[in-house]
Amino acid sequence: MTEVSVAKDTAPAADGLVVLKNVNKHFGALHVLQDIDLTIARGEVVVVIGPSGSGKSTLCRTINRLETIDSGDISIDGRPLPQEGKELARLRADVGMVFQSFNLFAHKTVLENVMLGQVKVRKADKKAAEEKARALLDRVGVGTQADKYPAQLSGGQQQRVAIARALAMDPKVMLFDEPTSALDPEMINEVLDVMQQLARDGMTMVVVTHEMGFARSAANRVVFMADGRIVEEAAPEQFFSNPRSDRAKDFLSKILHH
Numbered sequence: 107m108t109e110v111s112v113a114k115d116t117a118p119a120a121d122g123l124v125v126l127k128n129v130n131k132h133f134g135a136l137h138v139l140q141d142i143d144l145t146i147a148r149g150e151v152v153v154v155i156g157p158s159g160s161g162k163s164t165l166c167r168t169i170n171r172l173e174t175i176d177s178g179d180i181s182i183d184g185r186p187l188p189q190e191g192k193e194l195a196r197l198r199a200d201v202g203m204v205f206q207s208f209n210l211f212a213h214k215t216v217l218e219n220v221m222l223g224q225v226k227v228r229k230a231d232k233k234a235a236e237e238k239a240r241a242l243l244d245r246v247g248v249g250t251q252a253d254k255y256p257a258q259l260s261g262g263q264q265q266r267v268a269i270a271r272a273l274a275m276d277p278k279v280m281l282f283d284e285p286t287s288a289l290d291p292e293m294i295n296e297v298l299d300v301m302q303q304l305a306r307d308g309m310t311m312v313v314v315t316h317e318m319g320f321a322r323s324a325a326n327r328v329v330f331m332a333d334g335r336i337v338e339e340a341a342p343e344q345f346f347s348n349p350r351s352d353r354a355k356d357f358l359s360k361i362l363h364h
Contacts (some may be wrong), residue, residue, distance in 0.1 A: 123148040123310050124169055124279055129178035131164060138164050140334040142178070146279070151311045153321040153342075156331035157357060162314040165331070166283045169312065170201040183278055199227045202272030202280040206288045208264040210256040210271070216243065217252040220271045228275060235274075242270040246300045262293030266300055279310040286317060318361065322346055330354045 124146040131139035138161045146152050154162045167173040168180060171187050171194060180187045182201065188194045210219050220239035224230040230238070243249045246266040248259070256264050265285060272280060282301065286294040298320050305311060305324040315321065321328055321342055328345040330338040330353075338351045346362075349355050 121148045122146065123150075123183055124312070125179075125181045126165075126168070127179045129165075129168065129180060130176050131161075131168065131173065132176055138334050139168070139175070142336060144329065144336065146310065146312060147326075149308045149310055150326045151305045151309075151313065151324050152327050152329055153325035154312065154314045154329045154331060155316070155318070155321060155357075156337075160331040161334040162331050163283050166281050166312060166314045169279075169281055170198050170203055172203070195227065199223065199275045200278045202275060202277035204265070204268050204272055204280065204282045204285045206284045208256065208261070208268045210264060210267060212256055215253055215255055216248065216259070216267050219256070219267060220274050223271065224274050239270070239274060242273050243267070245273075245303075246270045247296070260293060261289045262296045265289065265293075265297045269297075269300055269304075273304075279312065280304065282311065282313040282315065284314050284316065286315065316361075318346070330357070332357070 122145040124144075126142050126144045129139055129142040130137070142165060154165060156162050164173055168175050169182070182197065188197055211222070214222065217236065217239055220242060221232070221235040224235040224238065225232060240249060240252060243252055246269055248263050248266050248270070251259055251263060251267070256267070259267065285301070286297050289297065294317070298317060301311070301313070301320065302324050313320070313325075325342045328340060328342050329336055330345065330349070330351070332353045338345065338349060338354050340350070345354070346358065349358055
């Protein structure tokens, strides 16, 4: 049985918004990304799953150059990833990122956190930035918390503020690196609900997660990684009901039957 089985028909490459070609990355002797080829279409939701240490988060972080790559090419909307400086800052404004930890500025209010990037990077007028920030906070369900500081919010609320902050930049693509893994169980769904809505609204999303329910319901495509490689890609229904690789079957048998 072949270990690499790729269902390419789920992502029309013609409208590839994010394209990784033959990407390799080492941490010392560890080859964490091995010959990664991945095209994410405009409006597509790609969920990346796999065992710990498989390279999922590293893959996510290379897309906005939080991790550099050793070889290969990454382009976003037809343009190669810039190396540094203003071009890189502009790219990062186009690529929203939501992490495990919320990375909010503790000394600024929720509203100020969501306004900051609009004013500093996008050079938005303060009044317009405030209106947009309030609308986005309403959209993610924390509009009433606008004048509080992050420490006064629950983890789920802070993560929703982090999502609003990323959305405020009008990103072309949103990257989520295990956005619910630091949350208490009762807060996970409130964050996933916001992400589900973004998916329905047509946001291009790359989501590294252990939440298989989200993968089943929101993904257009599941990418399964193991040992630094993409082992399998398929639509969720196909992947969860009939995985092709032994590695994916083994992984699913461990997580779906406990």
